[in-house]
Amino acid sequence: MEIEYTGQSGLYGLMASFDRPEPLLEAAREARAEGYRDMDAYAPMPVEGLAEAVGFRSNSVSRIVFAGGLMGAIGGFGLMWWISVIAYPHIVDGRPLNSWPAYIPITFECMVLIASITAVVGMLALNGLPRPYHPVFNVPQFERASRDQFFLCIEATDPKFDLAATRRFLEHLKPLEVMEVEA
Numbered sequence: 367m368e369i370e371y372t373g374q375s376g377l378y379g380l381m382a383s384f385d386r387p388e389p390l391l392e393a394a395r396e397a398r399a400e401g402y403r404d405m406d407a408y409a410p411m412p413v414e415g416l417a418e419a420v421g422f423r424s425n426s427v428s429r430i431v432f433a434g435g436l437m438g439a440i441g442g443f444g445l446m447w448w449i450s451v452i453a454y455p456h457i458v459d460g461r462p463l464n465s466w467p468a469y470i471p472i473t474f475e476c477m478v479l480i481a482s483i484t485a486v487v488g489m490l491a492l493n494g495l496p497r498p499y500h501p502v503f504n505v506p507q508f509e510r511a512s513r514d515q516f517f518l519c520i521e522a523t524d525p526k527f528d529l530a531a532t533r534r535f536l537e538h539l540k541p542l543e544v545m546e547v548e549a
Contacts, residue, residue, distance in 0.1 A: 379520050387409060389516070400526075
């Protein structure tokens with residue numbers, strides 16, 4: 367997957383660092399209220415409410431898993447019906463060829479199998495994974511994101527992004543530091 371950059375040439379965005387989760391959460395809420403939409407937050411631990419604060423709401427995975435499970439159930443039932451009625455029709459004990467109660471275990475197992483495979487593939491695809499490189503890794507301080515610092519990055523692709531105005535906004539949030547993220 368290729369990341370497309372617009373806005374400032376060679377600039378991915380601006381990143382602010384914080385020393386605690388509460389200022390990061392408040393900064394994300396203020397940035398969302400200010401009208402910024404293309405932003406992401408990075409923390410060394412789960413921060414309750416952070417995903418909603420940056421505007422992440424996704425029912426996509428559940429919809430994809432439901433569709434995968436439905437296709438698996440239809441496929442499993444269809445396979446059993448085709449085998450019993452079309453490919454190898456055998457009358458056993460006078461039962462009809464389309465004896466659907468016998469198809470239930472295979473239908474269920476195919477539904478679970480395809481839904482679980484769809485969940486893994488859908489999660490990876492929606493998260494843009496595998497992605498061995500991201501522009502935020504260009505910021506030397508970002509190595510602390512997995513230990514003890516919290517970061518909010520407003521991307522240059524945001525319609526409201528203006529280098530000077532966005533820098534002033536982030537500095538208004540009283541971070542430890544505001545850094546440019548090169549693409």
